[in-house]
Each structure stands twice: as structure tokens, then as C-alpha cells.
Amino acid sequence: MQYHGGDIYRNQIRLDFSVNTNPLGMPDSVREALHQAVEEAEHYPDIHAQELANAVAEQLRISEKKLVFGNGASELFHAVLHAVKPSKILIPVPSFLGYEEAAKALDCEVIFYEMKKEEKFCLTERILDALDESISLVFLANPNNPVGNLVEPELIFKIAEKCRQCDITLVLDECFMELTGKEQKYSFLSYLEEFPNVVVVRAFTKLYAIPGVRLGYLVCEQTLAEKIRLQLPEWNLSVFAQRAGVAAIKEQGYVARTVTCIQTQRLFLREELKAAGCIVYDSDADYLLFYSEKKLDELFLQRGILIRDCSNFRGLQSGYYRIAVKSEEQNRIFAEVLREIHGNAQAVECIDRMKEKSEERIDRVKEDSKEQSDRAKRQECADKVGTTAQLVHKTGAVEFVLPGEIEGRSFAIITKELEERGIVIPKEQEPVTKRVIHTSADFGYADTLTFSENAVEIAKHLIRTGADIVTDTNMALSGVNKKVLEAHGGMARCFMADEEVAGEAKERKVTRAVVSMEHAAKLDKPVIFAIGNAPTALIRLYELICDGIYRPAFIIGVPVGFVNVEVAKEMILHTDVPCIVNRGRKGGSNVAAAICNALLYEVRREDAAKKVD
Secondary structure, three states: OOOOOOOOOOOOOOEEOOOOOOOOOOOHHHHHHHHHHHHHOOOOOOOOOHHHHHHHHHHHOOOHHHEEEEOHHHHHHHHHHHHHOOOEEEEEEOOOHHHHHHHOOOOOEEEEEEOOHHHOOOOOHHHHHHOOOOOOEEEEEOOOOOOOOOOOHHHHHHHHHHHHHOOOEEEEEOOOHHHHOOHHHHOOHHHHHHOOOEEEEEEHHHHOOOOOOOOEEEEOOHHHHHHHHOOOOOOOOOHHHHHHHHHHOOOHHHHHHHHHHHHHHHHHHHHHHHHOOOEEOOOOOOEEEEEOOOOHHHHHHOOOEEOEEOOOOOOOOOOEEEEEOOOHHHHHHHHHHHHHHOHHHHHHHHHHHHHHHHHHHHHHHHHHHHHHHHHHHHHHHHHHHOOHHHHHHHHOOOOOOOHHHHHHHHHHHHHHHHHHOOOOOOOOOHHHHHHHHHHHOOOOHHHHEEEOOOHHHHHHHHHHOOOEEEEOOHHHHHHOOOHHHHHOOOOEEEOOOOHHHHHHHHHHOOOHHHHHHHHHOOOOOOEEEEEOOOHHHHHHHHHHHHOOOOOOOEEEEOOOOOOOHHHHHHHHHOOOOOEEEEOOOOOOHHHHHHHHHHHHHHHHHHHHHHHHO
16 A cells, blocks of 8 residues: 555654644544443444434435445545446546545446646546546545645536546545635535436544544435445444434534634745745645645655655656644644754845845935935925925915815726726616725725625615624724614614623634624624624634624625734635625724624615605
8 A cells, every 4th residue: 555644654754744634633422422332342333323413414404315425535545436436437536546546346448537736736627528428536625635726616516527428437535625624615515416417525524633543434316325334344334433323413613713823824824835845735724735845755754754755646746745733732843853954045045135235225225315305395396386385376286175076086086096997897886986995095996806706786675674884993883874874774883892702702712803793693683793803702713603693794804914814704605694804904993893884884775766766
């Protein structure tokens, strides 16, 4: 068998970055379930794994008959092959070595579709040309391992459709899908009814950090599921695996926290690797593929850290490595060792930077000298003219506009500049985007403001039916125009200054924004959340949604900053809650208030138009 990560048994290590399990570690509830299962070890496990099947089926909202459980995903890959008995298998590479290992157990042909380095090892539509009636089965990982990139839904659909036309079984490996935080958009689970030729495989191993327990499952059409089930031995799931699975499937809040951790820590590791001169590939998963000229696996191993040498992946060569995203503390240790290894190279770079800075200083001195000369000339000119007011009068530099006309003129300028920049905003979104630009004088919002389907119409309907607006700062609260809201029975609220909220936050050691969201969730009416400052508010809303505890009517997610901001926004975009979110770091309380006001003013304008009619 080929080498895989996680070989801690033949290496003296202190940190294992070669295996991609959940950086938060095993949930306490799962650990407790494993302890309790010791008492059941004297008995045979449930041959049908009924409690586990019920729990997973309920979570996925599917029939139990479409579920097959295995001793990890690896056992299921073997079972699928023995059930389908393919004569020819296609595997895109580089990808998980287990597919090829499973195929070796059958007397069938295996061909490899090579993803190109110049395309960042991304799957493209070229693969459709490789699919024909001669192929019986395709293995496809989403996200891919070792790269970590996701395949766009449109391409997955085209592949599934081509496979259906050619009578090909498509095995989609989604073992890392839930760790991306993008399951809603990228998972194929909800489309299996349309594609009886597709099998989706997942594992508890990576998501809940229990590789030693061995538990995976697949979902597919009922008849095929039964054929696959027949290839497995009875009692293939221990009492430990079954109890751990039942406890794990309930840990949705843990999953939400995991996604946040991975996305922030992955960015940290990515920047560290790039700073060390490595070529780093884009990833949505809990691992990073990168290339280095140095023999890093040996250098790290000398320091007690195991990383994955990827040179034995088809399509890769020596110099390619994969590391897992671990906890903040572990990642910082990795970064320190990486800096130490690259110390000599960094020293050389430091000298080069010093030379550059020296040259820059010389250039700045020259520029300063020129600027002083220019200032002297301008002063001389001003002296000749007389006063600054005379200069303004002669040049026409200042234009006097009545206060009541300023907003109208501003929006006219915004409209004109958008046209000049070639930016076309959907009509429904136009009032919101323009008001945010008006508030910030930043046309970048035309690109980054993101609207869920029919977001503006949904928000206006909520306002008309008496929804409240809850902000995460008193600044945003003061900026919201409340007349329209109150006319329709709604209120603008902010819980951040409440003594009860402050006390509870201090006691629980969480932010006031977190507690504020929980208090707002108790309001007995629809709520529009306008978040312009605290990413923790968005993260808590996401957790409440995932846990099925509370569903906001609408979310405006525009916090500003550098820590967890981008991640928190993406989390909201991957729920099914109607929302307006500004991607990236920009935003703020003023932007949150501007979006609220744009919606309120549209309601007022439309109501006035109806009265005229």
C-alpha cells in the first residue's frame, strides 16, 4: 500500500500536520459516548445500526434506505466497486490515493485524467471529453485532496449528466465538504433524486476528529444502496463507532465553530507559507497544498513535526507538500519552525529590502525637494493673485448648492460615475447600492455588496408587516430612520448597552454582541438584523441557525475589520436566510444604517406612489 499521512507510529513527532482532522479536536459529547460504549463492548453491536441510521437520516432529511454505513469511507469505496463491478475506472489526478488502492482489488482498467498545474490543479470542462461509454465508474473528490479546491456546481451537474447519459456511476467523495462551510452551495446530496447514477460518500473521521473510530456513510438510490450493503460484512460498525456517530451528528454548533476556526487559521498559514517563498494553492478545506524548493518534510521531521510529502500523488512531484490546518497554538509553532528553516533565505531578503528602502529614501528626498520647490512656486503664484478666495473665485473651484439639493446632486453624480465605469447594478438592488456609495463615497461596494435572491423585496415586505430592526451598535441604531418603521408597527432596537447583556457576557466570557443576538432571538416577531461592527454577532446567528434554535427573518451583514470579519460574512451567505452582505473587510455601522434606510425609503416611496394612484 502507498504511503499516507498520519504515520506517527514510525516517527518521533510532537505535532502531526500530515492528517487533516478537525482542529478543534473530538467533541466532549463524542468522547463521553465512547467511554459509555465500553459497557456495551461485551455485546454484539446493532447489526442495522438503527439509532445511528435514524439520526443521520433525520439530519440529512433522507430515507434510511438510501444510507449505507462503513468502517470509514475507505471500506465504502471498496464496497461500491464490488457492487458496480466496473470494467474501466476514471480518476482525476492529483487526488486521494485510496481510489486507486480500491481499484487494485478488481481486475479492471484504471485511467487517469490529469489536472494541469497551470490551471492550479482545478477541474475544468475538458473532463467532459474524457467521459464516454467505455468508462464504468468515475471517482471525484469535492473538495479535492490534496489541493482543497471545490468544483463549481455547474460543472458537477454537467459531469453527472454526462455520466448518466453514458451509464457511468459517479462516486462523489464529500468527506471534507462540511469543513468548508460551503456545503449548501457545493454539496450534491440534495440532487441525488435526479441522478440515480451518483453516490455521495462522507465520513465522520475528519469532521469530528475521530479517525481511530472509523465511521463513514454513503447516500445513493435505494436499489444501488442495497447492492452496496451486500458487499459489507455483518457487524462492520462497532458499538464505539455507532455511539460516537449518534453523539457527533448532534454537534452542529461545533461544526459552525470549526468552519470559523479553519477559515481564519488557513489564512494565517497561507500568509506564513507565502512569506517563506512557497507557492500556495487555493483551498476551501482544512489543508493547504504548497510547493517549496527545500526538502521541507525532512527539515520539519528533524524538529518533530510531520507534514505530508505529496510527491507520490499522481500529477505531482518532489517539492509538493500538504499541511493540515490545526489550532491557533499549533499553527503558530509550525510558523515559527518554518521561519527558522527559511531563516537564511529571509536574511538575504532582509538585506535586499534594506537596499530597496535605502533607494526609496533617496527617491523620497528627491521628491520632497521637488515638492518644496513646487510649493514655493505655488505660493509665489498665490501671492501674485492675492487671496485664496480670489483664486477660488477666478477658477470656479467651489460650487454652492442648496442643502435640499445636495443629496439629489450626489445621487446624480453617483449614477453618472457608475455609467462611466461601466457598472450595471440590477434595478432591485440599485437603491441600496447607491445609498451605500453615497454614505461611504466608495464605489467598491458596487462589486462587493452581495444580495440573496429577491433580498430587497423580502426585506421591504418584512418592514411593511411590522418587523423590528436590531443593530449591533448604538451608532447604527441612531442612524436608522425610524419613522417608516414605526408607521408599519416595527421598532429599531439595540441591546448592546443593556446591563443584563453586559453582565451575562462578562459571566460567560463572550462578547456582548453574542448575548445581544440571543436576546434579540427571543423577540416574538420577525427581526431584521443589521450588523455593522461585530463579526461575533454574525457567527452567533449562524450557530443559532445551524442548531435549529432560531431563524432570523433577514440579515444585513456588513461588519468592518480584520479579525473573523470575512469569514463571518461568508458563513451567513451560506445559510438560506435572506440577506445583504458586503464581502471583504469593508463595512461599518454607517453602512448598516444606510442599507436599512435605503430599504425604508423605498417602502416610503412605493407607499406614496400607491396613494397617488
